[in-house]
Amino acid sequence: MAYETILTEVKGRVGVITLNRPKALNALNSQLIEELNLALDDYERNPDIGCIVLTGSEKAFAAGADIKEMSVLEYPQIYLDDFFAQADRIGQRRKPLIAAVAGYALGGGCELALMCDFIYAGDNARFGQPEINLGVLPGIGGTQRLTRALGKAKAMEMCLTGRQMDAKEAETAGLVAQVFPVGQLLEETLKAANTIAEKSLPSTMMTKEAINRVFETSLAEGVRFERRIFHAIFATHDQKEGMNAFVEKRKPDFKHQ
Numbered sequence: 001m002a003y004e005t006i007l008t009e010v011k012g013r014v015g016v017i018t019l020n021r022p023k024a025l026n027a028l029n030s031q032l033i034e035e036l037n038l039a040l041d042d043y044e045r046n047p048d049i050g051c052i053v054l055t056g057s058e059k060a061f062a063a064g065a066d067i068k069e070m071s072v073l074e075y076p077q078i079y080l081d082d083f084f085a086q087a088d089r090i091g092q093r094r095k096p097l098i099a100a101v102a103g104y105a106l107g108g109g110c111e112l113a114l115m116c117d118f119i120y121a122g123d124n125a126r127f128g129q130p131e132i133n134l135g136v137l138p139g140i141g142g143t144q145r146l147t148r149a150l151g152k153a154k155a156m157e158m159c160l161t162g163r164q165m166d167a168k169e170a171e172t173a174g175l176v177a178q179v180f181p182v183g184q185l186l187e188e189t190l191k192a193a194n195t196i197a198e199k200s201l202p203s204t205m206m207t208k209e210a211i212n213r214v215f216e217t218s219l220a221e222g223v224r225f226e227r228r229i230f231h232a233i234f235a236t237h238d239q240k241e242g243m244n245a246f247v248e249k250r251k252p253d254f255k256h257q
């Protein structure tokens with residue numbers, strides 16, 4: 001399928017999506033969010049894809065939601081249309097989704113990265129929620145996910161002052177998993193994505209679901225949930241193959257089912 005605001009490329013079992021509105025620093029307009037969801041739908045349906053990488057350019061992962069598009073919106077309509085509801089779907093995918101962030105990840109760009117399962121950052125990355133400077137507040141989950149990622153003090157400070165965080169601070173604070181020289185970011189992200197894509201798909205999807213449950217439930221409920229899906233994974237071919245391969249001292253041949 002041909003898209004106007006993103007590029008897609010399959011590399012082995014990894015589906016790569018590159019945000020591609022360079023003139024607007026990958027600002028997220030409605031078309032981009034729609035195309036991103038279509039591409040994710042496509043990779044989710046494709047049984048040959050085991051992991052997805054979302055990236056932007058060296059200058060900007062995404063400089064936020066499209067301010068020009070938003071500037072003309074009015075209250076009753078934005079409420080009726082449930083503006084940005086479609087963006088929620090990005091973070092509701094089953095397959096592992098890694099953000100490779102170089103340059104600006106501001107506002108909706110930071111929120112988009114936070115919807116991914118983890119973030120690898122280039123050493124030039126800058127994270128921020130500058131909505132306060134526009135007289136608004138984060139609207140795609142920033143107040144919720146940033147606070148879960150960083151804790152109240154840093155999230156509150158960033159959202160109230162609009163201060164940006166560099167890659168090193170973001171790694172120390174636990175927002176990003178690893179930082180790489182920007183020229184190596186995609187290569188390193190693809191390496192991790194390939195490693196994940198070679199594992200059994202049911203086990204990567206269930207692991208992701210169980211970890212995400214942490215943010216929605218109590219410890220006791222979470223542990224019960226984990227145990228139930230641990231039981232369920234014994235219905236898969238790959239559980240048998242993985243354990244038999246260990247016993248027989250050979251590499252597992254996962255069928256992703």
Ligand SMILES: CC(C)(O)CC(=O)SCCNC(=O)CCNC(=O)[C@H](O)C(C)(C)COP(=O)(O)OP(=O)(O)OC[C@H]1O[C@@H](n2cnc3c(N)ncnc32)[C@H](O)[C@@H]1OP(=O)(O)O
Nearest residue numbers: 023024025027063064065066067068106107108130138139
């Ligand atoms: C989703 C919500 C609800 O949470 C809300 C949001 O996301 S609100 C948006 C939050 N983001 C911002 O406030 C960042 C806005 N951008 C900037 O501050 C700067 O562009 C910069 C610091 C990221 C980069 O500055 P610079 O290198 O000087 O480049 P510019 O000349 O400013 O930008 C180049 C080009 O891109 C357009 N642009 C940049 N960001 C956006 C945006 N968020 N929406 C729409 N367009 C954006 C900018 O207007 C320039 O285009 P032209 O005007 O020259 O055509």
